[in-house]
Amino acid sequence: MKTYKIAVIPGDGIGPEVIREGVRVMEKLAEADGGFKFDFTWYPWGCDYYLANGCMMPENGLELLRDCDAIYLGAVGRPDVPDHISLWDLLLKIRKGFDQYVNLRPVKLLKGAQCPLAGVKPEDVDMVFVRENSEGEYAGSGAWLYKDQPNEVVIQNGVFSRKGCERVIRYAYELAREKKTSLTSISKGNALNYSMVFWDQIFKEVGRDYPDVETRALLVDAASMFMVKDPKRFGVIVTSNLFGDILTDLGAAIAGGMGLAAGANLNPDGTFPSMFEPIHGSAPDIAGQGIANPLASIWAVSQMMDHFGYPAWGKRIIDIIEEILVEKQALTPDMGGTATTTQVADAVIAKL
Ligand code: NAD
Ligand code: IPM
Ligand code: MN
Numbered sequence: 001m002k003t004y005k006i007a008v009i010p011g012d013g014i015g016p017e018v019i020r021e022g023v024r025v026m027e028k029l030a031e032a033d034g035g036f037k038f039d040f041t042w043y044p045w046g047c048d049y050y051l052a053n054g055c056m057m058p059e060n061g062l063e064l065l066r067d068c069d070a071i072y073l074g075a076v077g078r079p080d081v082p083d084h085i086s087l088w089d090l091l092l093k094i095r096k097g098f099d100q101y102v103n104l105r106p107v108k109l110l111k112g113a114q115c116p117l118a119g120v121k122p123e124d125v126d127m128v129f130v131r132e133n134s135e136g137e138y139a140g141s142g143a144w145l146y147k148d149q150p151n152e153v154v155i156q157n158g159v160f161s162r163k164g165c166e167r168v169i170r171y172a173y174e175l176a177r178e179k180k181t182s183l184t185s186i187s188k189g190n191a192l193n194y195s196m197v198f199w200d201q202i203f204k205e206v207g208r209d210y211p212d213v214e215t216r217a218l219l220v221d222a223a224s225m226f227m228v229k230d231p232k233r234f235g236v237i238v239t240s241n242l243f244g245d246i247l248t249d250l251g252a253a254i255a256g257g258m259g260l261a262a263g264a265n266l267n268p269d270g271t272f273p274s275m276f277e278p279i280h281g282s283a284p285d286i287a288g289q290g291i292a293n294p295l296a297s298i299w300a301v302s303q304m305m306d307h308f309g310y311p312a313w314g315k316r317i318i319d320i321i322e323e324i325l326v327e328k329q330a331l332t333p334d335m336g337g338t339a340t341t342t343q344v345a346d347a348v349i350a351k352l
Helices: 015-034 048-052 061-066 083-097 163-179 193-206 220-229 241-254 295-307 311-327 341-351
Strands: 002-012 037-042 070-075 101-109 126-133 137-144 153-159 183-186 215-219 236-239 262-266 274-278
Touching: 002 015, 015 070, 015 295, 015 311, 015 341, 048 083, 061 126, 070 083, 070 163, 070 295, 083 137, 083 215, 101 241, 101 295, 126 163, 126 241, 137 241, 163 183, 163 193, 163 220, 183 193, 183 220, 183 241, 193 215, 215 220, 220 241, 236 241, 274 295, 274 311, 295 311, 311 341
Parallel strands: 002 037, 002 070, 070 274, 126 236, 183 215, 183 236
Antiparallel strands: 101 126, 101 262, 137 153, 262 274
C-alpha cells in the first residue's frame, strides 16, 4: 500500500483548530480509498515555539521536512510576535527554501456560498490564480539605513528574474491550455517601469509557444475592478507575488469568504515537497472559540489529493463542501451558521 508522509505544521491561532479537522478528513479519505495511507509527523512550530526557544523552527527545520511527500500547514502569526519575524522565519522560509514557486489559488463560487456581488451566479466566478511565490516584491532585498535618524531611509526592492518570471508564466500557460480557458496576466507596467515592463515582455515571449491559448493583459487596478464588476471574464490568472496575495483575498471575498479559500504552494519540479494550506491567517479575533471554519483547510486537502494524482478524490471533496454549503446544516458563524469547527468536519467525514 502506498504511504504518503505528511509533515503537519498547525501553527498559531485557529491554525491548530482547522488542521486537526483536516487531518481527520485525510484519515477518513485513506480509509474510504483503501489503496493508500497517510503517515503524519506533527511539528509544533510557530509563535509559542518562538517564545520558548527564540526561533520559529529549529535550525535544521527544512532538513526535517525535506523527505516528506507534502506539508500541511495551518496559519502563522500572533499579535505579540512581530509578523515579519514569524512569517519570514517559518511560512516564507518554507516557500522559498523549497522553491515552491507556484502558489495555486482557486477562486470558485460554489453553490450555496454567499457572494456579496449582485446578480452573480456560481458559474460566473470560476478562476484560478497562479501567484508567483518565490521572488518579486517578496524577495526580501533591501536595507534600513540611518535608523532612527532624521535622514532615515528604507529600501524594499522587487526582484524579478528571467528564470523566475518565465517558469511561473509557463506554468500558467500550461494550466490554461489544459483547462481550455483564457489566461490573464495582471501587472502594472505603466508605473513599475522595470519589473512590470519585464513581466509583460516575458508574458508575450512565453506566449509564442501557446498560440492556442487566448490571452489578456490587465493592469492590477483595473483587474481588481473587473473582479468585482465582471468576474466571469477570468479563467486562469498569472500575477506577481504581492498582487497575487492581495487579489486572492479579494477573490476569497467574492467566493464565499476567507473560511473557504485554499492555496497550494507547489514545487512543480518535484525536487522538494509542496505545501498545502488555507490562505487565511491565524485569526486571533476568533481563536480558541472552536468556531473557525475548517472548509478552507479541507479544500487544501482536495488540492493535495490532486497533487498526489487522485483528481477524483480532489473533486469529491469540493462536491462535499458544496453539498454542505447548500444544505446549510453544518456551517460556522462566518457562513451564517451555528456549527463548531468539529461539527463541520464531522459533516464532511459523514459524507465521505
Ligand atoms: P486573517 O485571515 O487571520 O483574518 C481576517 C478575518 O477573517 C478575521 O476577521 C478572521 O476572523 C476571519 N477569518 C479568517 N479565517 C477564518 C476562518 N477559517 N473561519 C472564520 N473566520 C476566518 O488575517 P489577519 O487578521 O490579517 O491576520 C492575522 C494574523 O495571521 C497575522 O499575524 C498575519 O500576519 C497572519 N497571516 C498568516 C497567514 C498564513 O499563515 N498563511 C495568512 C494571512 C495572515
Ligand atoms: C498569504 C499570507 C502570506 C503572504 C503572509 C502571511 C506572509 O498573507 O499566504 O496570503 O503574503 O503570502
Ligand atoms: Mn494573504
